[in-house]
Amino acid sequence: MIKIADNVYSVGVIDSEVRIFHGYYTPLGTTYNAYLVVDDQVTLIDFVKEKFAEEFLKNIEEVLGDRTIDSIICNHVEPDHSGALPQVVDKYPQAMIYGTANCQKELKAYYPDAVYDFTVVKAGDFLDTGKHHFSFIPMPMVHWPDSMSTYLAEEKILFSNDAFGQHTGTGELFDTDKGLERLLDRAGDYYANIVLPFGMQVTKLLDMASAFDIQMICPSHGVIITKYIPEIIEKYISWSKNETNDKQVLIVYDTMWGTTEKMARLLEQEYTSKGFTVETVNLTEEHYSHAMARVLEAKYIFVGSPTLNNTMLPSVMAFLTYMKGLKPKGRIGKAFGSYGWSGESIGQVNDLLASCGFEMEDPLKALWNV
Numbered sequence: 001m002i003k004i005a006d007n008v009y010s011v012g013v014i015d016s017e018v019r020i021f022h023g024y025y026t027p028l029g030t031t032y033n034a035y036l037v038v039d040d041q042v043t044l045i046d047f048v049k050e051k052f053a054e055e056f057l058k059n060i061e062e063v064l065g066d067r068t069i070d071s072i073i074c075n076h077v078e079p080d081h082s083g084a085l086p087q088v089v090d091k092y093p094q095a096m097i098y099g100t101a102n103c104q105k106e107l108k109a110y111y112p113d114a115v116y117d118f119t120v121v122k123a124g125d126f127l128d129t130g131k132h133h134f135s136f137i138p139m140p141m142v143h144w145p146d147s148m149s150t151y152l153a154e155e156k157i158l159f160s161n162d163a164f165g166q167h168t169g170t171g172e173l174f175d176t177d178k179g180l181e182r183l184l185d186r187a188g189d190y191y192a193n194i195v196l197p198f199g200m201q202v203t204k205l206l207d208m209a210s211a212f213d214i215q216m217i218c219p220s221h222g223v224i225i226t227k228y229i230p231e232i233i234e235k236y237i238s239w240s241k242n243e244t245n246d247k248q249v250l251i252v253y254d255t256m257w258g259t260t261e262k263m264a265r266l267l268e269q270e271y272t273s274k275g276f277t278v279e280t281v282n283l284t285e286e287h288y289s290h291a292m293a294r295v296l297e298a299k300y301i302f303v304g305s306p307t308l309n310n311t312m313l314p315s316v317m318a319f320l321t322y323m324k325g326l327k328p329k330g331r332i333g334k335a336f337g338s339y340g341w342s343g344e345s346i347g348q349v350n351d352l353l354a355s356c357g358f359e360m361e362d363p364l365k366a367l368w369n370v
């Protein structure tokens with residue numbers, strides 16, 4: 001438990017061990033952030049993953065002692081945020097849960113046996129807990145239909161849920177602990193792997209949030225943002241518009257016997273000598289979500305695979321399928337790869353990149369060797 005403002009406590013937990021998050025590799029683990037606001041009435045904002053329910057309840061008790069929770073704001077139903085709901089409502093049965101209409105439906109589906117009262121909230125609604133006033137900012141699809149943010153006027157805090165999140169489970173608490181570069185690196189990694197398809201919805205959220213004076217952003221994963229609010233908002237505006245760096249190339253490949261790797265190195269040399277910044281990811285050595293984080297600001301996405309049994313390597317297929325789902329826009333693609341006789345992989349990679357809506361450069365093929 002940590003006090004983060006007058007009467008506001010961080011009561012979430014650190015999960016330093018989690019490594020895969022719905023297909024997204026999290027080398028630093030993550031945190032499940034939840035917050036308590038103590039007023040005439042006590043409000044809990046979000047829960048944690050079910051596995052950490054006991055630790056979570058202890059954190060809450062450390063702040064409240066024998067006091068009870070009157071209101072629970074459920075910003076998002078996904079089990080990393082709502083998993084401990086049954087245990088919390090069991091201990092604090094009188095608490096009223098506030099969330100969007102979709103939140104109500106999804107909670108019923110996830111926790112059919114839990115007993116609790118629920119009030120549906122929408123934009124413009126307030127919760128008054130004595131000296132504190134919460135307002136609700138629904139942000140559907142950032143990143144589920146139920147998602148919302150909550151603003152606490154007196155402390156100027158935006159509880160942003162998954163927006164502005166970062167998977168950083170190393171014990172850092174504030175953006176000032178490790179600085180701006182670290183924050184943007186972790187937030188960018190998260191944005192690329194989770195938020196990227198929802199640029200339009202992020203724009204709406206930023207428009208709505210601009211009406212509030214925000215001095216602190218408390219996301220549901222990672223560090224609390226205090227110092228670098230303008231910087232992170234500027235990045236969110238840029239990422240939501242799919243703005244890329246025209247001089248940045250990402251090369252992603254895999255290889256069996258090294259020729260496709262040689263092709264990747266040749267492309268790297270060519271583009272570096274032309275003044276581009278080039279990042280190269282070998283999918284045997286790095287997870288595809290690491291490559292995805294690099295997609296965020298790269299204008300050029302070059303993808304290479306040799307032909308294996310008339311198709312591309314599974315690792316390359318996994319990356320391309322994953323990237324397609326995350327809907328990056330406005331990129332320039334190029335397929336490359338080596339083959340022995342039929343060479344289907346290069347055309348298949350080309351077609352998948354084209355199906356992402358990328359403008360395509362001519363593919364590069366190498367028979368056996370370069």
Ligand SMILES: Cc1cc2nc3c(=O)[nH]c(=O)nc-3n(C[C@H](O)[C@H](O)[C@H](O)COP(=O)(O)O)c2cc1C
Pocket residue numbers: 254255256257258259260261305306307308309310311338339340341342343344367368369
């Ligand atoms: C198990 C296996 C299956 C292969 N299947 C095909 C194939 O269906 N069509 C083809 O053109 N080449 C095929 N090849 C040849 C490779 O594509 C060729 O060796 C290529 O140069 C490998 O590129 P790399 O060095 O980047 O791994 C196959 C090679 C292996 C080892």
